[in-house]
Amino acid sequence: xxxxxxxxxxxxxxxxRLTAVGPLRRLLVKPELGALVGAVAVFTFFALQxxxxxxxxxxxxxxxxxxxxxxxxxxxxxxxxxxHFDLSAGVMTGTTALTVAIVAVEFExxxxxxxxxxxxxxxxIGFFNGWLVTRTGLPSFIITLGTFLMLQGLNLGLTKLFTxxxxxxxxxxxxxxxxxEWVFASRMxxxxxxxxxxxxxxxxxxxxxxxxxxxxxxGNWVFATGGDEVAARNVGVPARRTSIALFMTTAxxxxxxxxxxxxxxxSVQANTGTGQELIYIVAAVIGGCLLTGGFGSAIGAxxxxxxxxxxxxxxxxxxxDADWFYFFLGAMLLLAVLANRLVRRYAEAARR
Amino acid sequence: MPAxxxxxxxxxxxxxLLASCTTDGNExxxxxxxxxxxxxxxxxxxxxxxxxxxxxxxxxxVQNGAEAAGEDLGIDVDYQSDGDPQRQAQLIDAAVNQxxxxxxxxxxxxxxxxxxxxxxxxxxxPVVTINSGGDRSAEFGAIGHVGQDETIAGEGAGRxxxxxxxxxxxxxxxxxxxxxHEQRCAGAATGLGAQVTPLQVDINDLTGAQSxxxxxLQGDExxxxxxTLNSAVAAVAxxxxxxxxxxxxxxxxxxxxDVISGIQDGSILFAVDQQQYEQGYxxxxxxxxxxxxxxxxxxxxxxxxxxxxVDATNVDEIADLASAGTR
Numbered sequence: 001x002x003x004x005x006x007x008x009x010x011x012x013x014x015x016x017r018l019t020a021v022g023p024l025r026r027l028l029v030k031p032e033l034g035a036l037v038g039a040v041a042v043f044t045f046f047a048l049q050x051x052x053x054x055x056x057x058x059x060x061x062x063x064x065x066x067x068x069x070x071x072x073x074x075x076x077x078x079x080x081x082x083x084h085f086d087l088s089a090g091v092m093t094g095t096t097a098l099t100v101a102i103v104a105v106e107f108e109x110x111x112x113x114x115x116x117x118x119x120x121x122x123x124x125i126g127f128f129n130g131w132l133v134t135r136t137g138l139p140s141f142i143i144t145l146g147t148f149l150m151l152q153g154l155n156l157g158l159t160k161l162f163t164x165x166x167x168x169x170x171x172x173x174x175x176x177x178x179x180x181e182w183v184f185a186s187r188m189x190x191x192x193x194x195x196x197x198x199x200x201x202x203x204x205x206x207x208x209x210x211x212x213x214x215x216x217x218x219g220n221w222v223f224a225t226g227g228d229e230v231a232a233r234n235v236g237v238p239a240r241r242t243s244i245a246l247f248m249t250t251a252x253x254x255x256x257x258x259x260x261x262x263x264x265x266x267s268v269q270a271n272t273g274t275g276q277e278l279i280y281i282v283a284a285v286i287g288g289c290l291l292t293g294g295f296g297s298a299i300g301a302x303x304x305x306x307x308x309x310x311x312x313x314x315x316x317x318x319x320x321d322a323d324w325f326y327f328f329l330g331a332m333l334l335l336a337v338l339a340n341r342l343v344r345r346y347a348e349a350a351r352r
Numbered sequence: 353m354p355a356x357x358x359x360x361x362x363x364x365x366x367x368x369l370l371a372s373c374t375t376d377g378n379e380x381x382x383x384x385x386x387x388x389x390x391x392x393x394x395x396x397x398x399x400x401x402x403x404x405x406x407x408x409x410x411x412x413x414v415q416n417g418a419e420a421a422g423e424d425l426g427i428d429v430d431y432q433s434d435g436d437p438q439r440q441a442q443l444i445d446a447a448v449n450q451x452x453x454x455x456x457x458x459x460x461x462x463x464x465x466x467x468x469x470x471x472x473x474x475x476x477x478p479v480v481t482i483n484s485g486g487d488r489s490a491e492f493g494a495i496g497h498v499g500q501d502e503t504i505a506g507e508g509a510g511r512x513x514x515x516x517x518x519x520x521x522x523x524x525x526x527x528x529x530x531x532x533h534e535q536r537c538a539g540a541a542t543g544l545g546a547q548v549t550p551l552q553v554d555i556n557d558l559t560g561a562q563s564x565x566x567x568x569l570q571g572d573e574x575x576x577x578x579x580t581l582n583s584a585v586a587a588v589a590x591x592x593x594x595x596x597x598x599x600x601x602x603x604x605x606x607x608x609x610d611v612i613s614g615i616q617d618g619s620i621l622f623a624v625d626q627q628q629y630e631q632g633y634x635x636x637x638x639x640x641x642x643x644x645x646x647x648x649x650x651x652x653x654x655x656x657x658x659x660x661x662v663d664a665t666n667v668d669e670i671a672d673l674a675s676a677g678t679r
Contacts, residue, residue: 052446053448056447058449064445065438078589156528165534267461269528313442313443316447322406323407
């Protein structure tokens with residue numbers, strides 16, 4: 001750590017307030033590094049053992065679970081960088097999917113009307129979460145746990161009220177379905193494999209979130225709010241509005257994923273999405289987000305989702321006993337967090 | 353600064369280390385599985401993909417049935433399950449990509465896995481559906497269905513309860529989103545010829561389920577029978593009846609050791625046995641017959657494995673079979 005990194009500052013007029021940082025250290029302080037190493041390791045591990053896993057069709061197969069998870073994980077990562085959690089994110093994918101199905105089928109509306117109604121519902125829930133958290137100052141963990149449970153009850157209660165059963169279905173014959181399918185659930189052939197359009201949306205959302213975080217004023221506000229809310233407010237960051245916007249972003253992602261589910265599956269179960277919220281957080285944490293806020297990355301969260309997708313389908317490709325899946329996932333989470341902690345400690349030492 | 357460098361090396365190596373550990377652990381596991389199934393020719397390989405939650409006793413018996421058939425017939429049988437319909441569909445896609453010779457799939461939510469099942473059929477892989485979804489099986493191009501007609505089973509339970517004098521039945525549903533459960537309760541109402549009150553509980557939270565059933569029994573003292581749809585919930589319902597000081601009888605769908613002892617000691621009236629071992633075993637036989645001889649069964653009509661009623665008259669013989677994990 002002596003030769004390349006420190007350099008020889010005396011040759012030019014150096015600013016003594018700045019430390020020269022070598023390329024290796026610059027790489028290491030990136031939050032997504034742990035996830036990248038993990039993703040490469042997991043891919044190599046499965047690809048070496050299963051020919052199908054590394055084939056184009058196999059890749060398309062495991063990109064599918066990674067895509068919808070990834071869209072949520074990116075939004076959840078933004079929220080976590082902003083210093084908050086949203087435990088209602090998982091069940092909200094169910095709420096929005098059920099809204100699409102019920103409005104379109106039971107109220108006999110064009111599917112795009114139903115999708116619009118669903119977006120409004122999602123934004124209202126997101127605003128409610130954010131408003132309550134910023135207004136009361138209570139931990140978002142508690143507030144969104146409340147909305148999570150309320151939505152779980154509403155999903156079941158309202159579905160049974162409107163459809164008489166616990167599933168809302170029949171979307172395939174609704175007007176506008178073909179165009180909605182094209183946007184949310186079509187497939188395209190890339191290198192001989194049928195790739196779901198959700199994968200493209202996932203890449204697009206990751207790129208958008210990364211740009212917002214790193215290149216815009218709002219991105220700076222997110223880091224500042226999550227790092228230290230009081231300090232952020234003191235220097236003029238609208239912390240309250242930033243938090244509410246982040247909750248509404250998560251809700252919008254849940255709307256997008258919920259709509260994708262509804263259009264793809266054409267029938268939605270009342271318990272859809274329950275329990276997924278922790279998986280989103282796992283993906284974000286593997287991707288380098290800190291639970292305390294102020295640090296993390298959107299690309300990292302996407303890589304976390306990718307690891308999850310590869311693991312989820314890698315295990316059946318190797319014909320292993322799927323009972324061990326969650327053990328593997330849990331071990332992965334622990335190692336990712338430990339690796340991140342070490343990298344971060346090193347990075348902080350390097351900054352001094 | 354050697355310490356951070358060493359830590360860093362560890363951090364980078366950690367995921368690799370994990371991967372290698374998992375290789376070791378699971379290679380021995382996979383080896384065992386292949387060894388047990390490698391008795392016969394081993395040419396065919398079938399995938400069984402269900403919607404059962406991992407660790408559900410009911411689906412464990414299905415898995416035992418499928419694996420026993422694989423062993424008996426010398427077929428490589430792989431069992432996977434995921435309760436989420438989208439992930440179940442992805443597992444079906446994975447099996448199609450692997451080019452297996454046959455797929456067995458349970459259909460709790462037929463619409464959600466329709467595309468994947470039809471893709472399997474289009475790829476020339478024969479599909480047998482099991483458990484629920486029998487009415488959609490032929491439409492998706494499956495060569496057959498092995499299951500229990502939930503409405504018929506529910507009616508059977510309702511008639512049995514009526515014969516025991518029940519008039520006001522609480523029907524405990526433990527999976528929100530499973531149409532089969534709704535059909536069982538509706539069938540029970542038909543068979544009983546009286547009102548059946550549905551009650552929603554969560555199979556993953558049995559203590560919560562117990563207090564929910566207790567409070568329902570305390571709230572409506574007219575309830576004279578509790579019908580549960582799962583053996584684990586039945587054990588909980590027996591406790592609830594005792595807690596509430598009610599004299600309601602408990603009857604259930606599905607068997608396990610607790611239900612059998614319950615029937616033996618009289619705390620459970622009867623169990624509607626779906627005989628799900630057959631839902632694991634028979635599809636493997638059907639797929640083999642189709643693969644080797646192009647046989648189908650009943651022209652694709654559902655093969656019904658239930659309802660079989662287990663009560664005080666036959667419980668002792670069945671007790672031995674259940675402890676072996678086949679009933």
